[in-house]
Amino acid sequence: MTMHRVLTAVGVALTVLLAAAPSPASPSDSPAPTTVRTRHGLLRGAGHDGYRTFEGIPYAAPPVGRLRWAPPRPAAPWSGVRDATRPASACPQPPGEVPGGSTDEDCLHLNVTTPDGAGPARPRPVVVWLHGGGLTTGAGSTYDARHMAIRGDVVVVTVNYRLGVLGFLAHRGLPGSGTFGLADQQTALRWVRAEIGAFGGDARNVTLAGESAGGYSVCAQLASPAAAGLFDRAIIQSGPCTGSPERPFAPSSVPLSTARAAGADLAAKAGCGSARDQSACLRRKDVSRLLGAEEADQHPAYGTPLLPEDPAAAVAAGRFHRVPVLIGHTRDEGNGWAAAIVQAGHPVTAETWPDIVAAFFPAPEQARAIVRAYPVRHDDGGPVFGAVVGDANFACPTARTGDLLAAHVPVWRYEFADEHAPPLTPGPTPFPVGASHATELAYLFDLGGRPREMTAAQHRLADTMIDYWTAFARGADPNGATTPHWPRRGVLSLAPDHVMPTTTVETRHHCAFWSRPR
Numbered sequence: 478m479t480m481h482r483v484l485t486a487v488g489v490a491l492t493v494l495l496a497a498a499p500s501p502a503s504p505s506d507s508p509a510p511t512t513v514r515t516r517h518g519l520l521r522g523a524g525h526d527g528y529r530t531f532e533g534i535p536y537a538a539p540p541v542g543r544l545r546w547a548p549p550r551p552a553a554p555w556s557g558v559r560d561a562t563r564p565a566s567a568c569p570q571p572p573g574e575v576p577g578g579s580t581d582e583d584c585l586h587l588n589v590t591t592p593d594g595a596g597p598a599r600p601r602p603v604v605v606w607l608h609g610g611g612l613t614t615g616a617g618s619t620y621d622a623r624h625m626a627i628r629g630d631v632v633v634v635t636v637n638y639r640l641g642v643l644g645f646l647a648h649r650g651l652p653g654s655g656t657f658g659l660a661d662q663q664t665a666l667r668w669v670r671a672e673i674g675a676f677g678g679d680a681r682n683v684t685l686a687g688e689s690a691g692g693y694s695v696c697a698q699l700a701s702p703a704a705a706g707l708f709d710r711a712i713i714q715s716g717p718c719t720g721s722p723e724r725p726f727a728p729s730s731v732p733l734s735t736a737r738a739a740g741a742d743l744a745a746k747a748g749c750g751s752a753r754d755q756s757a758c759l760r761r762k763d764v765s766r767l768l769g770a771e772e773a774d775q776h777p778a779y780g781t782p783l784l785p786e787d788p789a790a791a792v793a794a795g796r797f798h799r800v801p802v803l804i805g806h807t808r809d810e811g812n813g814w815a816a817a818i819v820q821a822g823h824p825v826t827a828e829t830w831p832d833i834v835a836a837f838f839p840a841p842e843q844a845r846a847i848v849r850a851y852p853v854r855h856d857d858g859g860p861v862f863g864a865v866v867g868d869a870n871f872a873c874p875t876a877r878t879g880d881l882l883a884a885h886v887p888v889w890r891y892e893f894a895d896e897h898a899p900p901l902t903p904g905p906t907p908f909p910v911g912a913s914h915a916t917e918l919a920y921l922f923d924l925g926g927r928p929r930e931m932t933a934a935q936h937r938l939a940d941t942m943i944d945y946w947t948a949f950a951r952g953a954d955p956n957g958a959t960t961p962h963w964p965r966r967g968v969l970s971l972a973p974d975h976v977m978p979t980t981t982v983e984t985r986h987h988c989a990f991w992s993r994p995r
Contacts, residue, residue: 513675518555522589523562527627531589531676532618533565536668537661539583540639545760546651549585549664564588564618568640569764574614574925580764582643587665590622590633595677602950603678605669605708606635607662609689609716609915611774612728613641621923628940629947632678636665638694642743642767645775647736650756655736655778659697663783666698666707684710684950688918690774692716693728693788696878699798700791703783710953712946713804715914717874719789719881722776725837726814727870729776730787736778746770792881801953802882803946805891805968806875807898809911811866815859816906816913825858833862850990859908864986871914872986889955889963891945892982893917894972895938899930917971921946934973941976 511529512521522531537549544550566581595601604625608615617635626633638644644658653660670680685708687695695711696718698704720729731739744750747770749758759767779787791797818833819825825833830853835844853861872892879890898916900906919929920939931939945955945963955963960976963969967978983989 512558515672515675517552519558520561521558525623528590528592528623531561532563533586534561534589535585536587536665537585540585540643541582543760545582545643546646546654546657546756548653548657549661564616565637567616567618568637569643569768570614570640571768574610574619575616578768580768582764584637585639585661587634587636587668588617589673589676590626591677592626592630592632595632597674597677599677600674600679601677602631602682602684602947603669603673603680604631604633604684604686604947604950605666606633607638607685607687607691607694608635609687609691610640612645612658612690612777613771613775615640619925621926623923624939625921625943625947628943629950631947631950632673632676634665634669634673636662638662638665641775642771643764645736645777646740646743647733647778648740648744648756648759649737650754653782654740655733655781656783659694659701659777659783662694662698663701663704663707666704670707681709682951683708684712686712686714687716688714689716689915690728693718693720696788696792697730697777697784699800700786700788700796701784705798708800710800710950711802712949713802713878714917715806715810715871717871717878718792719874719877720870721789724870724874726811726866727874728774729789730779730784731776733778733780736776739772743770792878795885799886801887801949803889803891803949803955804875804879804882805893806871807912807914807917808892808894808896809863809867810871810914811868812860812863812910813901813913814866815863816908816910818862819859819907824856825853825862826856827853827858830858834865850987857908863910868986868988869991872982873988873991876983876988877992887953887965889949889965890968892968892970892979894970895935896972917942932973938971938973938976942971
């Protein structure tokens with residue numbers, strides 16, 4: 478059971494829910510489609526019941542030809558009225574969240590959802606959403622933001638950015654490489670500052686938000702000097718800034734030297750290892766050949782102009798942009814991975830548990846300590862494995878990130894705890910996965926064109942979460958007149974039967990154990 482093979486299989490399994498062709502909501506008979514003027518030309522969007530959408534808007538030039546593995550360049554203006562009633566292609570990626578995957582490099586587009594009534598005279602706060610997917614899969618169009626826009630009275634921008642080998646390959650012959658996907662995100666933020674007013678957004682009030690790899694991207698932007706002044710608040714969902722490659726389920730960054738070594742390996746796998754000019758050779762390769770050569774998840778490179786320092790070190794030293802932060806995780810982050818690994822033929826029993834731990838924590842002393850701290854006594858060890866994955870990779874690093882940030886900026890923390898959250902994958906699981914990784918997303922968005930299938934109590938929780946998230950976007954404080962008080966001390970537990978502060982999160986997730994030097 479190699480770690481790479483298991484993580485690859487699990488990554489595919491965890492995107493099944495999102496693997497529906499993202500489809501825009503059907504326009505209503507009234508109002509008529511809307512046209513706005515941007516600096517690049519006119520855009521025709523679609524009017525719906527209470528909101529408008531503008532999809533497939535180019536924010537940078539297509540990164541093709543000599544622009545493959547180059548910093549994003551300005552988009553070209555267009556004449557006439559450009560149709561913006563349907564999403565553009567996802568960035569190149571293997572099959573999974575995007576059915577059939579994608580090989581279309583002309584993908585640097587974004588989508589805007591704006592509530593009726595928003596306009597230059599009454600601009601609304603802006604939420605810019607960075608999707609997750611291990612920096613390898615995903616698309617902005619998967620996230621239908623109508624509920625957030627209407628209920629929260631905010632403008633929501635969802636962004637495509639270069640992924641995988643095309644976004645994060647590092648190579649000596651490619652200046653700026655290792656962070657092109659992050660550079661795309663910054664270019665999208667600059668577009669928002671310059672253009673969002675035409676859509677009714679307040680360019681002076683921008684919240685950068687994301688989940689998983691998108692949440693970690695927010696961390697990277699907090700640590701990137703080039704992102705100074707591009708956003709005013711930050712929301713980090715299940716993407717703690719203190720991740721490390723030794724805990725592979727959560728995103729992290731790697732030194733430039735490590736990223737370049739991985740880039741050299743990829744060049745060899747793609748057939749360019751012996752080429753005199755490897756950069757030119759790689760630019761000639763078909764996208765499908767490059768995708769076939771990449772590893773499961775990608776890592777931004779630090780020690781680069783855009784990301785001079787590992788975000789974990791930058792946050793620990795207080796070297797990050799001073800903006801308020803809302804940060805949290807789900808209660809059962811690791812259960813989805815653990816369930817998928819069990820279903821892949823690796824049962825977690827008292828007999829197999831030491832070997833499974835050793836596969837993911839190869840240091841013998843640490844592996845033995847984990848087995849002692851998280852005992853499996855019978856044949857039902859799946860939830861125990863899930864707890865190890867969630868505590869080590871998400872819950873405790875999120876607690877640590879919150880502590881480090883709170884030394885310098887206002888921070889609000891949450892734990893999503895709906896044990897009956899709609900599952901990410903259809904069909905039975907070997908054990909109940911509870912509030913597993915990414916399950917909170919359905920409470921903020923319609924995913925993959927699907928309406929939310931929830932109980933009445935879950936719908937009320939979704940409304941409460943949207944109220945918190947958008948109040949934070951509006952005024953840097955999630956509290957409002959109609960929601961339970963969210964104190965800055967402790968963690969707010971979010972579930973259909975309770976929304977209340979708790980002080981037991983770090984104890985329940987064994988964070989004292991994970992904070993010990995190894």
